[in-house]
Amino acid sequence: MPDFIPTRAIFEQKALDYPLGEQLYDRLTGMGIPITFAASHNRITGIPGKNPQQAYREAKRTLVVGVRKSTAFAACKPSAHYQLPLNTSCPGMCEYCYLNTTLGKKPYLRVYVNIEDILQTARQYITEREPEITVFEGAAVSDPIPTEYLTGLLKTTIDFFGRTDNGRFRFVTKFTDIDSLLDIKHGGHTRFRFSINAAEVIRNYEHLTPGMVERIGAAAKAAAAGYPLGFIIAPIVAFDGWQDGYRRMFSELAKQLPIKARVDLTFELITHRFTPRAKSNILDIFPDTSLPLEESTRKFKFGQFGYGKYIYEKPLMEEIKGFMNQQVNNYFPEAVVNYFV
Numbered sequence: 001m002p003d004f005i006p007t008r009a010i011f012e013q014k015a016l017d018y019p020l021g022e023q024l025y026d027r028l029t030g031m032g033i034p035i036t037f038a039a040s041h042n043r044i045t046g047i048p049g050k051n052p053q054q055a056y057r058e059a060k061r062t063l064v065v066g067v068r069k070s071t072a073f074a075a076c077k078p079s080a081h082y083q084l085p086l087n088t089s090c091p092g093m094c095e096y097c098y099l100n101t102t103l104g105k106k107p108y109l110r111v112y113v114n115i116e117d118i119l120q121t122a123r124q125y126i127t128e129r130e131p132e133i134t135v136f137e138g139a140a141v142s143d144p145i146p147t148e149y150l151t152g153l154l155k156t157t158i159d160f161f162g163r164t165d166n167g168r169f170r171f172v173t174k175f176t177d178i179d180s181l182l183d184i185k186h187g188g189h190t191r192f193r194f195s196i197n198a199a200e201v202i203r204n205y206e207h208l209t210p211g212m213v214e215r216i217g218a219a220a221k222a223a224a225a226g227y228p229l230g231f232i233i234a235p236i237v238a239f240d241g242w243q244d245g246y247r248r249m250f251s252e253l254a255k256q257l258p259i260k261a262r263v264d265l266t267f268e269l270i271t272h273r274f275t276p277r278a279k280s281n282i283l284d285i286f287p288d289t290s291l292p293l294e295e296s297t298r299k300f301k302f303g304q305f306g307y308g309k310y311i312y313e314k315p316l317m318e319e320i321k322g323f324m325n326q327q328v329n330n331y332f333p334e335a336v337v338n339y340f341v
């Protein structure tokens with residue numbers, strides 16, 4: 001059973017001019033999914049919902065098939081040079097999803113069918129920076145796995161980067177439907193990252209996503225297929241008993257990951273934080289959330305883009321940092337912690 005079966009699909013008319021657009025049209029029609037058309041993938045109407053919760057839920061069941069027009073890629077500092085635009089949003093319902101703030105009230109899933117144009121642009125960016133390596137991030141505004149069984153966009157992209165000398169690709173997922181990516185000649189040029197968390201956090205806040213053990217199982221498969229692996233542990237939540245929860249997560253990693261995954265392994269560690277805007281969006285969509293969003297227990301930190309965020313107080317931050325580093329060193333002494341924030 002796929003991670004995502006759309007309730008409805010909306011096609012930009014021009015999408016049918018591309019082979020992938022046609023292929024998706026036939027496939028979705030065959031699956032009995034109602035299809036309508038829109039003039040632009042940026043102006044989508046007709047997603048039902050009488051209140052913010054319903055609108056959000058219905059958007060997460062809607063697939064928009066479009067053509068990416070802009071040829072410029074957004075920057076993606078510090079983890080990569082550029083975002084690679086393949087798709088947006090995902091069917092998950094994580095209460096703290098960073099896309100709740102950036103994708104608006106109706107975060108429908110969108111896939112781009114002009115993949116050849118997109119990769120051609122990537123090729124130009126790579127050429128401009130040669131002989132330096134250029135890194136592209138494929139999950140800056142989406143989780144790309146749930147629609148992969150329909151589009152094959154990641155497969156095409158991983159194959160493309162496998163054949164470039166100076167281009168590298170990376171993406172991150174919380175999903176597990178990855179078998180179609182295991183036999184690609186990736187050349188070690190794609191870093192397969194998984195977003196994981198303590199089972200308690202996933203259960204409470206990451207609705208409609210696979211559990212901790214399943215995600216680590218998928219990571220083990222990716223590692224067995226020779227992909228360099230990475231884990232984003234985010235957000236690290238200091239719930240009651242958090243040390244035990246995260247200890248169990250590391251112990252599961254140690255149990256499942258093959259030996260060869262441990263040599264070239266990265267961790268990105270992000271503690272829970274929220275902006276005033278994110279808090280208000282979360283409360284709109286998840287009014288009964290149990291997410292700890294009490295400002296008085298936090299430290300306010302001004303951000304570089306003019307907005308501030310609430311992070312954990314310094315002593316707790318230090319404690320989490322020490323604990324996480326110790327776990328990584330203990331289980332994976334050869335791994336690199338890219339950053340802790």
Ligand code: SF4
Pocket residue numbers: 089090091092093094096097098099142143174206209
């Ligand atoms: S899986 Fe990722 S992109 Fe999807 S809702 Fe959760 S945090 Fe957002």
